Amino acid sequence: xxxxxxxxxxxxxxxxxxxxxxxxxxxxxxxxxxxxxxxxxxxxxxxxxxxxxxxxxxxxxxxxxxxxxxxxxxxxxxxxxxxxxxxxxxxxxxxxxxxxxxxxxxxxxxxxxxxxxxxxxxxxxxxxxxxxxxxxxxxxxxxxxxxxxxxxxxxxxxxxxxxxxxxxxxxxxxxxxxxxxxxxxxxxxxxxxxxxxxxxxxxxxxxxxxxxxxxxxxxxxxxxxxxxxxxxxxxxxxxxxxxxxxxxxxxxxxxxxxxxxxxxxxxxxxxxxxxxxxxxxxxxxxxxxxxxxxxxxxxxxxxxxxxxxxxxxxxxxxxxxxxxxxxxxxxxxxxxxxxxxxxxxxxxxxxxxxxxxxxxxxxxxxxxxxxxxxxxxxxxxxxxxxxxxxxxxxxxxxxxxxxxxxxxxxxxxxxxxxxxxxxxxxxxxxxxxxxxxxxxxxxxxxxxxxxxxxxxxxxxxxxxxxx
Amino acid sequence: xxxxxxxxxxxxxxxxxxxxxxxxxxxxxxxxxxxxxxxxxxxxxxxxxxxxxxxxxxxxxxxxxxxxxxxxxxxxxxxxxxxxxxxxxxxxxxxxxxxxxxxxxxxxxxxxxxxxxxxxxxxxxxxxxxxxxxxxxxxxxxxxxxxxxxxxxxxxxxxxxxxxxxxxxxxxxxxxxxxxxxxxxxxxxxxxxxxxxxxxxxxxxxxxxxxxxxxxxxxxxxxxxxxxxxxxxxxxxxxxxxxxxxxxxxxxxxxxxxxxxxxxxxxxxxxxxxxxxxxxxxxxxxxxxxxxxxxxxxxxxxxxxxxxxxxxxxxxxxxxxxxxxxxxxxxxxxxxxxxxxxxxxxxxxxxxxxxxxxxxxxxxxxxxxxxxxxxxxxxxxxxxxxxxxxxxxxxxxxxxxxxxxxxxxxxxxxxxxxxxxxxxxxxxxxxxxxxxxxxxxxxxxxxxxxxxxxxxxxxxxxxxxxx
Numbered sequence: 001x002x003x004x005x006x007x008x009x010x011x012x013x014x015x016x017x018x019x020x021x022x023x024x025x026x027x028x029x030x031x032x033x034x035x036x037x038x039x040x041x042x043x044x045x046x047x048x049x050x051x052x053x054x055x056x057x058x059x060x061x062x063x064x065x066x067x068x069x070x071x072x073x074x075x076x077x078x079x080x081x082x083x084x085x086x087x088x089x090x091x092x093x094x095x096x097x098x099x100x101x102x103x104x105x106x107x108x109x110x111x112x113x114x115x116x117x118x119x120x121x122x123x124x125x126x127x128x129x130x131x132x133x134x135x136x137x138x139x140x141x142x143x144x145x146x147x148x149x150x151x152x153x154x155x156x157x158x159x160x161x162x163x164x165x166x167x168x169x170x171x172x173x174x175x176x177x178x179x180x181x182x183x184x185x186x187x188x189x190x191x192x193x194x195x196x197x198x199x200x201x202x203x204x205x206x207x208x209x210x211x212x213x214x215x216x217x218x219x220x221x222x223x224x225x226x227x228x229x230x231x232x233x234x235x236x237x238x239x240x241x242x243x244x245x246x247x248x249x250x251x252x253x254x255x256x257x258x259x260x261x262x263x264x265x266x267x268x269x270x271x272x273x274x275x276x277x278x279x280x281x282x283x284x285x286x287x288x289x290x291x292x293x294x295x296x297x298x299x300x301x302x303x304x305x306x307x308x309x310x311x312x313x314x315x316x317x318x319x320x321x322x323x324x325x326x327x328x329x330x331x332x333x334x335x336x337x338x339x340x341x342x343x344x345x346x347x348x349x350x351x352x353x354x355x356x357x358x359x360x361x362x363x364x365x366x367x368x369x370x371x372x373x374x375x376x377x378x379x380x381x382x383x384x385x386x387x388x389x390x391x392x393x394x395x396x397x398x399x400x401x402x403x404x405x406x407x408x409x410x411x412x413x414x415x416x417x418x419x420x421x422x423x424x425x426x427x428x429x430x431x432x433x434x435x436x437x438x439x440x441x442x443x444x445x446x447x448x449x450x451x452x453x454x455x456x457x458x459x460x461x462x463x464x465x466x467x
Numbered sequence: 468x469x470x471x472x473x474x475x476x477x478x479x480x481x482x483x484x485x486x487x488x489x490x491x492x493x494x495x496x497x498x499x500x501x502x503x504x505x506x507x508x509x510x511x512x513x514x515x516x517x518x519x520x521x522x523x524x525x526x527x528x529x530x531x532x533x534x535x536x537x538x539x540x541x542x543x544x545x546x547x548x549x550x551x552x553x554x555x556x557x558x559x560x561x562x563x564x565x566x567x568x569x570x571x572x573x574x575x576x577x578x579x580x581x582x583x584x585x586x587x588x589x590x591x592x593x594x595x596x597x598x599x600x601x602x603x604x605x606x607x608x609x610x611x612x613x614x615x616x617x618x619x620x621x622x623x624x625x626x627x628x629x630x631x632x633x634x635x636x637x638x639x640x641x642x643x644x645x646x647x648x649x650x651x652x653x654x655x656x657x658x659x660x661x662x663x664x665x666x667x668x669x670x671x672x673x674x675x676x677x678x679x680x681x682x683x684x685x686x687x688x689x690x691x692x693x694x695x696x697x698x699x700x701x702x703x704x705x706x707x708x709x710x711x712x713x714x715x716x717x718x719x720x721x722x723x724x725x726x727x728x729x730x731x732x733x734x735x736x737x738x739x740x741x742x743x744x745x746x747x748x749x750x751x752x753x754x755x756x757x758x759x760x761x762x763x764x765x766x767x768x769x770x771x772x773x774x775x776x777x778x779x780x781x782x783x784x785x786x787x788x789x790x791x792x793x794x795x796x797x798x799x800x801x802x803x804x805x806x807x808x809x810x811x812x813x814x815x816x817x818x819x820x821x822x823x824x825x826x827x828x829x830x831x832x833x834x835x836x837x838x839x840x841x842x843x844x845x846x847x848x849x850x851x852x853x854x855x856x857x858x859x860x861x862x863x864x865x866x867x868x869x870x871x872x873x874x875x876x877x878x879x880x881x882x883x884x885x886x887x888x889x890x891x892x893x894x895x896x897x898x899x900x901x902x903x904x905x906x907x908x909x910x911x912x913x914x915x916x917x918x919x920x921x922x923x924x925x926x927x928x929x930x931x932x933x934x
Contacts, residue, residue, distance in 0.1 A: 048796065052644065052796070056646070059646070060644065062711070062837075062839040062840070063643050063644075063711070063837060063839075158641060164794075164796070164797035164798060164800060165800060166633065166636075166637040166640075166641035166642075166800070169633075169636060169637065169640060169641050170633040170636065170637070173633075173636060173818060173821075173822055174625060174633035174636050174815065174818040175633075175814065175818055176530050176817070176818050176821040176822065177519065177527065177530075177814065177816070177817020177818045177819075177820055177821045178814040178817060178818065179523070179526070244529070244530070312803070315782075327631075327814060328810075328814075329515065329519065329631070329810040329811060329813055329814035329817070330631035330804065330805070330810075330811050330814035330815070331631060331804060331805045331810070331811055332804060332805075333631060333632060333633070333802070333803065333804035333805075334801070334802075334803040334804065335800070335801075335802060335803075336779070336800065336801040336802075336803070337797065337798060337799060337800035337801065338797070338798045338799075338800075343795075343796040343797075343798070344796060344797050344798055346796055347642065347644065347645040347794060347795075347796035347797035348641065348797070349644070350643070350644020350645060350796070351640060351641040351642055351643050351644045351645065352644075353644055354640075354643040354644045355640055355643065355834075358834060359831065362831075362832060363830060363831060363832075364826065364829075364830060364831020364832055365829060365830075365831055367822075367825060370529075370530060372529040372530075373529070
């Protein structure tokens with residue numbers, strides 16, 4: 001249809017036939033004209049995407065309106081039998097992306113380089129991109145979204161957060177008429193598997209990590225997962241969408257799970273809680289930030305925390321993921337499902353791919369990056385949190401008074417104190433109300449210096465309470 | 468921008484400015500040109516939508532790219548103070564929809580007439596429509612979608628199913644590259660409130676319904692809710708989306724909750740289950756339907772059923788809704804949140820409205836109706852279900868044999884049998900494996916005729932088991 005004037009377009013439109021707006025088509029898309037797809041990477045996810053494209057071609061054609069045709073797959077090494085025709089495989093990803101007959105690019109290779117350059121090249125050429133690359137998006141969404149904007153291409157990334165679970169699209173589209181106050185998620189399957197197993201077996205962190213590695217739930221180098229980098233990248237993406245503000249991985253406060261002990265999980269169970277690695281994206285209302293002129297601020301953080309067993313995230317076990325979104329009008333929503341794995345992630349990729357292909361075919365675009373709100377990032381110390389502190393103390397009169405005094409001196413209000421044991425085993429368990437993170441941290445540091453406090457045996461944050 | 472040639476459009480496009488494709492704009496949309504909105508109905512939902520449009524105008528402008536301006540609200544009676552300028556109110560919905568400066572129509576009046584005609588008129592005029600009207604959609608989506616298709620307008624209806632919970636958009640978009648096998652939802656808040664309360668208090672159905680009415684959870688005429696009509700309409704919508712097949716309310720097998728007794732809930736608790744009114748949309752694989760030439764069939768049904776306490780839907784209590792979607796690649800997903808109420812439903816309406824407005828402004832369209840699969844609807848009798856049957860029986864030798872014989876004669880395999888009580892209180896509790904609904908129903912009818920069976924005290928279906 002390229003080259004037809006507006007009249008011809010208008011005519012077809014009155015017949016109810018698919019119309020491709022002039023400016024969107026660089027090649028001519030008709031009902032039988034295929035839409036070419038390049039897949040970059042053939043790991044777990046890429047393999048599943050290729051399989052679906054080949055085995056469900058007719059279904060995809062029906063859903064798009066035109067055939068989706070796999071033009072090629074970029075891999076590190078050819079010559080390995082991957083169950084698809086050898087001529088589809090190439091090590092030259094750049095040439096594949098640049099092919100005239102490639103309209104859509106699926107990036108599932110991961111890592112920053114060369115994914116960043118390849119996606120950039122595709123977008124600059126007006127080719128829509130579907131990516132599952134959270135690390136890349138957490139740092140370079142701005143650059144990639146700008147490239148997409150310039151060429152009117154789409155950048156889709158549902159698969160980058162929480163695998164098969166639709167959470168990116170609901171935040172961008174379904175909640176586009178609401179005000180999101182908080183997003184709290186379990187978005188890393190490895191750490192959730194480890195914490196669930198520790199809670200169940202009573203084993204310590206290192207033994208459980210070893211078991212998770214043996215079972216394939218943790219990678220040989222588990223750093224990105226257990227230190228919270230993976231969750232932090234996803235938190236940055238979620239916060240950007242939720243608050244219409246550009247948030248990068250560097251804006252996310254991050255603690256991993258390596259310091260969580262078997263005793264922490266016992267403590268949790270004793271107080272009707274469990275420990276989860278949470279990605280928390282929170283709007284701090286302007287009235288709490290006079291220094292910022294009353295503008296709302298954004299807090300984004302990843303750390304292991306106690307959550308009450310009655311909280312919906314507490315029962316999300318093993319490799320499952322879940323994301324809770326709290327919005328002004330919608331109230332509390334929860335999205336639950338498989339957050340990783342080849343097939344679930346491929347489901348999210350394919351959903352994006354069908355939408356990107358429909359946009360190519362019918363015209364139209366996915367919503368681009370929305371960062372108009374430009375909310376400032378609150379320093380972690382300003383974040384309101386609650387602490388659950390276990391202290392080993394001297395068994396004598398006045399200890400409680402001294403400990404309570406430290407909390408009061410730092411302006412931290414105590415919710416409950418429990419005294420346990422006697423003699424050398426005497427302990428105090430203190431749960432605070434919400435207070436500024438910095439005040440809580442300072443209080444704990446001061447407690448450690450108290451003569452009557454033998455040791456601070458555990459400090460855990462408490463999330464998901466109504467108080 | 469109307470009237471500019473393709474060259475002018477192409478030029479703006481290279482500058483990265485918003486482009487309105489020729490064929491999509493009947494009026495000229497520029498960044499300062501407002502998009503006019505008409506709201507039909509000012510009940511709970513309409514009131515919240517109007518409030519958001521007025522109080523969050525700047526946020527909506529940022530998210531759309533142009534101002535969303537409320538042109539008017541159609542109400543049954545003017546002269547009542549509704550907290551908005553009187554000149555915005557009109558009783559002439561038809562004239563409001565027809566106004567030149569109305570680009571988008573929000574229908575939250577409910578009911579078939581006049582909503583059907585008004586939405587039809589809007590769509591025929593190329594005005595996109597956002598509706599929360601499940602009863603209308605369950606019967607007339609085909610007609611309305613065709614009108615939208617002809618004029619290239621959008622028909623959005625996220626709010627029609629499960630209120631604030633994004634489930635329509637995930638089914639249409641996120642899962643568009645996957646194959647959905649099953650959707651099971653708690654999609655009616657009134658019945659879920661009643662069943663949750665019965666389980667908690669032990670009270671009977673009529674007392675609990677009276678209490679629900681008093682608290683505002685049930686309407687004065689609760690028929691649509693308690694008889695399952697509301698859930699059936701939502702099931703038809705969900706099934707249509709899940710299976711790319713037009714399903715109407717008449718295709719849905721429906722039983723309400725009025726026959727659920729306090730004893731049924733006791734029985735449920737005794738076997739580690741609870742009773743929920745479920746909307747079930749299921750793909751019956753072709754290999755089970757040789758008569759249909761091996762084509763997959765669709766079963767859509769609404770009834771109260773036992774579900775195990777470990778099933779994620781069992782803990783969805785009170786007025787909350789949840790929908791579980793099982794797809795080939797995504798696996799099991801769950802969506803949870805507030806399924807009704809003014810503000811939650813308005814959140815869903817506003818999300819659709821922002822997307823419809825963006826499409827008007829930037830060009831592009833929401834995916835239209837997808838019914839290419841045209842899967843046949845399986846008769847309810849062909850549906851595989853499981854039964855949980857309580858029988859009052861004579862306390863004598865041979866009863867179990869006689870009962871087991873009836874199941875065997877109908878080709879129904881028994882999972883467990885439990886004998887309880889003695890003398891006049893002797894009971895048998897039988898749980899079957901999956902069997903054809905018609906065989907199960909015939910078995911129960913035959914049991915009632917057995918001399919040794921005093922009465923069939925309860926028959927409940929069992930859902931959500933792996934078997």
